[in-house]
Amino acid sequence: NYNRDAIRLAESNQVWEEKQLLPDFDVSLFGGSNTAANARFYGGFQLGVSVPLNTSAYKAKIAAAQTAKARAQTYAESYRKNLQASYDALLTDISRYETALDYYQTTGKAMAEQLVFHANTAFAAGEIDFFKYNQLLEQAKSIDFTYLTNLLNYNLSVLEFNYLIK
Numbered sequence: 762n763y764n765r766d767a768i769r770l771a772e773s774n775q776v777w778e779e780k781q782l783l784p785d786f787d788v789s790l791f792g793g794s795n796t797a798a799n800a801r802f803y804g805g806f807q808l809g810v811s812v813p814l815n816t817s818a819y820k821a822k823i824a825a826a827q828t829a830k831a832r833a834q835t836y837a838e839s840y841r842k843n844l845q846a847s848y849d850a851l852l853t854d855i856s857r858y859e860t861a862l863d864y865y866q867t868t869g870k871a872m873a874e875q876l877v878f879h880a881n882t883a884f885a886a887g888e889i890d891f892f893k894y895n896q897l898l899e900q901a902k903s904i905d906f907t908y909l910t911n912l913l914n915y916n917l918s919v920l921e922f923n924y925l926i927k
Contacts, residue, residue, distance in 0.1 A: 764837035771830035858915035876901040
């Protein structure tokens with residue numbers, strides 16, 4: 762809306778400057794009387810035409826108005842393209858995060874739970890040492906952490922997308 766109004770304003774300024782080259786017509790009616798006895802009313806009119814003689818200043822103002830209009834149009838087009846690029850990028854991000862979230866729900870969550878289960882079982886049975894146990898737990902938590910990071914980024918992208926389209 763801002764850019765559309767800026768273009769309209771620039772167009773209006775250009776039209777105004779172009780109209781300054783047109784001649785002005787002036788019509789005036791007047792009336793008068795005197796203060797003497799038997800005073801009469803004297804009516805009259807006056808016509809006038811003014812033609813701009815030095816048009817170079819007006820032509821420069823018209824050119825400046827045309828430049829301002831072109832600048833406003835260019836800025837509006839640039840802004841529209843930036844919004845479209847942001848829109849497309851957000852859709853891509855949302856799709857990518859949805860895929861990552863679906864992966865976690867279908868595969869990653871069960872994998873993390875299995876890692877924790879097997880790490881606890883193997884450590885309790887003495888099959889692995891504490892270092893290996895810690896590595897397995899760290900891998901499981903890394904899967905969960907990646908999920909939470911993707912969930913955060915997904916929510917932020919959806920919020921930004923909603924802000925962009927409203």
